[in-house]
Structures are given as C-alpha cells and as structure tokens.
Amino acid sequence: xxMLSSEKMRxxxxxxxxxxxxxxxxxxxxxxxxxxxxxxxxxxxxxxxxVFLQSLLQLKKACALTNLQNNELSQPNAHAIVAVIDQLLNxxxxxxxxxxxxxxxxxxxxxxxxxxxxxxxxNLANQLYFERPYGSYxxxxxxxxxxxxxxxxxxxxxxxxxxxxxxxxxxxxxxxHLEQSMRHFILQYGAEKKLSRTCLQDxxxxxxxxxxxxxxxxxxxxxxxxxxxxxxxxxxxIGGNIIGRSGDCSxxxxxxIMLELSSITQNTNLFRVENLFDxxxxxxxxxxxxxxxSQFASTLIRIAKDLRLMSSGPETGFxxxxxxxVQQGSSAMPGKINPNIPEYVIQTAFHVIGLCHSIQVTxxxxxxxxxxxxxxxxxxxxxxLYLLTDxxxxxxxxxxxxxxxxxxQNLKNLESLIPTMVQLSKQVGYAEASNVYKKFHGxxxxxxxxxxxxxxN
Numbered sequence: 001x002x003m004l005s006s007e008k009m010r011x012x013x014x015x016x017x018x019x020x021x022x023x024x025x026x027x028x029x030x031x032x033x034x035x036x037x038x039x040x041x042x043x044x045x046x047x048x049x050x051v052f053l054q055s056l057l058q059l060k061k062a063c064a065l066t067n068l069q070n071n072e073l074s075q076p077n078a079h080a081i082v083a084v085i086d087q088l089l090n091x092x093x094x095x096x097x098x099x100x101x102x103x104x105x106x107x108x109x110x111x112x113x114x115x116x117x118x119x120x121x122x123n124l125a126n127q128l129y130f131e132r133p134y135g136s137y138x139x140x141x142x143x144x145x146x147x148x149x150x151x152x153x154x155x156x157x158x159x160x161x162x163x164x165x166x167x168x169x170x171x172x173x174x175x176x177h178l179e180q181s182m183r184h185f186i187l188q189y190g191a192e193k194k195l196s197r198t199c200l201q202d203x204x205x206x207x208x209x210x211x212x213x214x215x216x217x218x219x220x221x222x223x224x225x226x227x228x229x230x231x232x233x234x235x236x237x238i239g240g241n242i243i244g245r246s247g248d249c250s251x252x253x254x255x256x257i258m259l260e261l262s263s264i265t266q267n268t269n270l271f272r273v274e275n276l277f278d279x280x281x282x283x284x285x286x287x288x289x290x291x292x293x294s295q296f297a298s299t300l301i302r303i304a305k306d307l308r309l310m311s312s313g314p315e316t317g318f319x320x321x322x323x324x325x326v327q328q329g330s331s332a333m334p335g336k337i338n339p340n341i342p343e344y345v346i347q348t349a350f351h352v353i354g355l356c357h358s359i360q361v362t363x364x365x366x367x368x369x370x371x372x373x374x375x376x377x378x379x380x381x382x383x384x385l386y387l388l389t390d391x392x393x394x395x396x397x398x399x400x401x402x403x404x405x406x407x408x409q410n411l412k413n414l415e416s417l418i419p420t421m422v423q424l425s426k427q428v429g430y431a432e433a434s435n436v437y438k439k440f441h442g443x444x445x446x447x448x449x450x451x452x453x454x455x456x457n
Contacts, residue, residue: 012032023280065082105375150241151241191440193206237276283366348387
C-alpha cells in the first residue's frame, strides 16, 4: 500500500477512533474505513455503475428539496446540497470514480454506499459554498443534513429499484430489435420448408415461419412476465426508514417525498408500497425479476443452440441454415468458420443464469426485520441486465440479420425417409404404412416406387 506523508493526510475522528484520509479526498471516515476493509482490485466499484449513482444522487436531491420545502433544511444549506448534487450528476464516469471508489457491495446492508454519498456531498458543499475544509462537516453534516429523514435501508432499496427500471428500458429496446430481426427473417424466408426434428431424429415438414414464429412467441411471453415484474418494482419504500416505521421521518417528508422524486426522475408511475415492513424484510420482487430473467436467458440458449445445430457443416452437418461469417474459425484448419455469435450468446446466458441463481439464494438468508443483501442483489442484477443487452444487440446485428436458409439441403431433407412415411401414413393409415416399411426394410427408393403405384391407381 502506498504511504502518504502526513502533510497529504487529514485525520477524522469517529466512533471507532482516528481515521487517516488523503487531504484532497472528498469522502470521510466511514468511506475510508470501507476502502480499507474491502478489496477492490479485482471487482467493480460503486463508480462502475453510473446509472445506479444517478439514481442515488437523484434521490438525495429529492430528499433535500423535500426537506427544504418542509422547512427542515435551511435555504443556504439546501441550495448548496442541491447544487453539489447537480454537479455530480453532470460529471463523467471517470470523475465520479474518484469520489465513489468503494466496493460495490459489502457488509452492513450497504451503509458504506449511503455514507459515501453523504460524506462527499457534505464535504463538497461545505468547501464550494462555505469555504470550509474537507472533514469540517459544518455547516452541513453527512448524517444530520444529507441523510435527513431517510436511512440506508429505504434510500438504497428505492434507488436500486429505480435503477433497474432505467436499465430495463435499454434491455427492452434490445429485445424489440431482436424481435424485429426475427420478423424480417420470417418475412423473407418464412414460407420456405424444412425438416423438423424430435429427439434429434427426423420428423415432419415445418416452415421457417412456423419455427421462428415459435421463438418469437416465447420471447413475447417472457416480455409480458418481465414487464409485470417492472410494474411491481415501481412500488418503492422511501419513507419507511430503517425497518418500515414511517414515524422515523417527519410526517411532511413522508407525505411529500414521492411527488418530488417522481418529478426529478421523470417517472410518474412510482408509488409507495402498501406495507413498508414487508419492503424492509423482503426483496422478493427483485428476486422474482431475476428468476424470470434467468428463464429468458435459458430461452436464448435454446434459440442460439438451435441455430448453431442447424448451421452445422459445412458438408457433414445439418446445413439447413447459413450464418454470416464474422471470424475465421481455426488457427490450424483453413476455411473453417464457427458459429461464434450463437456461442457468445450461449456463454453470456450461462453467466446470466449463474448471477441470477446467486440472487435467488439470498432469499433463503433473510432474517428478522431487514434483508441486508440488497446491494449484492443490485450489483448482480445490474450486471445481468447489461450482459443481456449487449448479447442481444450482437445476436440481432451479427447473427439473425445475416441468417439464410440453405434451400437445396432443405429440399433434399424433405424428400427423405420419415417425411415420405408420414405422407404414406396419411394415404393408407399408420398400420399399413408400417407394413410397407417392414416389407421394403426401410428402403426409401422402393417405398417411393410403391407410393407411385398408389398414385397411379
């Protein structure tokens, strides 16, 4: 660890004793302790989630404006707090990471995240608007003023849900593009027939429109379920404070914060949940959303695996579809092209399912009045949404958009044994068709010759 000279350090004193902090660091003792305890070399930090930071800052701003409206914050203090938050909201992500470099999840239910914001906002406000040094916490204090009328519990959970709603909108656009790409494929090639397969064995004739129509319908079913989850996530618990007791904030704050927050986030669909104690005890709405995202990822796997299988070849595989070539497939076999994009989507979906499972495990470990796992749930869920968005964008642009049927191979497959036997069964019945199969020992040419005699009669 790099040691700094005493001239470059300041000392803050808190409940646990002295804390040495770099003089020009805008955070304070609780953030420094978080930095000291939780390693960040190989993980994401709070500043790596800019949309989450935006939501956290927007809620802090809504709290300050509500407290000003209720005369619980003085005008000079409130204006300084809001001005600093607006500056932070306009900072680029690189600058923000200088202020918010703590581990993105940690023990204590995420109190380190809340205090990181409280300390940075207080220090910047005191320095920029009252010419006070970092660590003075006067006239603006992290707890007394920035954290006024809310706690880590309701502040974080509300911010997390607002963030999920925002990121979902981007994922929803990506899924819509995927659906459009599939519809375009159906429009071009939907009438073309291919051989279906059950248990990986030859089956009956099916059109590409029917097969891809099934994919589209599955995606649409997932979208309905996911959107329902998002509608539920508009129910937030700000005002519930530590464990759901609305009396831990002022009545005026409880009554006015929702309107202010809806205005700042430009989301008029936000509403307060019916039971604030339930909101403190459980994260099941977020967990249910992750479960449905996992199911959606599983559907992406099966679609990508189907494309990978149907495009296998180029000579001895299924050869029913041709994928756009995006990379050379081998360092040793010239001319080889692999199904890179489906395999990328499959691996991303593996990753997503693993993250979603880790989220679902948290539900087994809630206890008593508060679920302390919300920042873990949040970071994993944000990653899931980003991973899916990126994978689906690539899938749409570099795979589905360039997909083409291999018409000669598909026509050849439709003239094979099983489709021929199905047609014969329609003419003479299953039992008689089975007898014909036995009589000719499954020889396709002889069976076709027999069918011609039937047609001649």
